[in-house]
Amino acid sequence: MSRAFLLAVAAAATAIALVPTADSASSHKAAASPQPQIFVIGSNGAGETNITRNTSGNDSPSWSPDGTRIAFSSNRDGNWEIYVMEADGSGITRLTINRSADDAAPAWSPDGSRIAFHTNRDDNYEIYVMNPDGSGQTNLTKESGSEDASPSWAPDSSRLVFASEGDLYTMRADGSQQARLTSGKVEDQFPAWSPDGTKIALAASVGSKTFIEVVKADGTGRTRLTHGGLEVEPRWSKDGSRIAYADFKTGLGHIVVMNADGTGATPLTGFPKRADYDPSWSPDGTKILFAGYLDTAPPLVLVVGPPRQRVLKQKGVLILIACDELCRLKVSGLVTIAGHRRKLKLRTATMKISDPKLLTLRLAGTGLRKVRAALAHRKKVRAAIVIRGVDAAGNVRTKRYRATLRR
Structure with a gap:
């Protein structure tokens, strides 16, 4: 997947950003x-x-x-x-x-x-x-x-x-x-x-x-x-x-x-x-x-990415994430190789964001080498990512993203 693909959807993601309107400064969550x-x-x-x-x-x-x-x-x-x-x-x-x-x-x-x-x-x-x-x-x-x-x-x-x-x-x-x-x-x-x-x-x-x-x-x-x-x-x-x-x-x-x-x-x-x-x-x-x-409504968390990713070219899993207000995000993930009992970890990322952000989750340790070897032997490799967003009021929203990894 190219960065151009993710940038193409960034404009749509920014539409959920918290911006004061002419009516009042309250956020979208007042209704919920x-x-x-x-x-x-x-x-x-x-x-x-x-x-x-x-x-x-x-x-x-x-x-x-x-x-x-x-x-x-x-x-x-x-x-x-x-x-x-x-x-x-x-x-x-x-x-x-x-x-x-x-x-x-x-x-x-x-x-x-x-x-x-x-x-x-x-x-x-x-x-x-x-x-x-x-x-x-x-x-x-x-x-x-x-x-x-x-x-x-x-x-x-x-x-x-x-x-x-x-x-x-x-x-x-x-x-x-x-x-x-x-x-x-x-x-x-x-x-x-x-x-x-x-x-x-x-x-x-x-x-x-x-x-x-x-x-x-x-x-x-x-x-x-x-x-x-x-x-x-x-x-x-x-x-x-x-x-x-x-x-x-x-x-x-x-x-x-x-x-x-x-x-x-x-x-x-x-x-x-x-x-x-x-x-x-x-x-x-x-x-x-x-x-x-x-404020009792959880934040709106967005994650965008295609179902297939070129993990070797990108040296990780690339996603676009956003939150409709200022959020503390924790992004973690695991990679599964068919036939292997032990899962590989993606490096955990933590950040505060409100605007859309492109994020590459790298494979920890020798993970990338193991994935390269698995793909060379035509084994199925999948990534499962969890995004946990917490807003200023402590409300929590969890999103999940899955992708098949290829060379």
């Missing part, structure tokens, strides 16, 4: 795991409380400017809709009704008069705005050829910034004067306007890495604040001194708070086996809302 709930925690990490507590999914919380209510997304009625509730989780009211569409990412305007959100009710995702009681729902972007998501208000409520096709755009609160803010090879997502209106925080993706960056309100002066490789959803504190974000570099999401210049990053959450995302500051800066779900 218990549904996300909304929590509130002190900005010092104390006093965490689940305020939704039901079997349905709830995420994308957004605090009202006066701190008395919370807008959020929920699938409690069959699909994702926008709801509001009191700050303690009581008094839930549904604002949108679109049984064939999903409404998500509500963002309360700083003056409290409107709620922006994104929805696919027009087949593609558009930015809508509505009154706090759900009336007056209006499509602002009206762009059928693009996917628009993650609206964030300017501090004076006169403008919005949003993500579209990997770039950021701004527009007036009525949808007019739409203008591209960023462009280039970097994919920008999750914009957040600073409280003083001078900057916009965002998540910038470069290849398989995503970082928190800040640009000026006109799109210039890009500055990177984080360097871990999978940080998303930046949110400013109301005084502009700190930024909360979701950090997925360990595989599970945790809420982290840092200073506005990127220093002093401090983990705020870290509940075992729970993925946390969607942070939102309270108006007084003392509390942070976030969504989280218990």
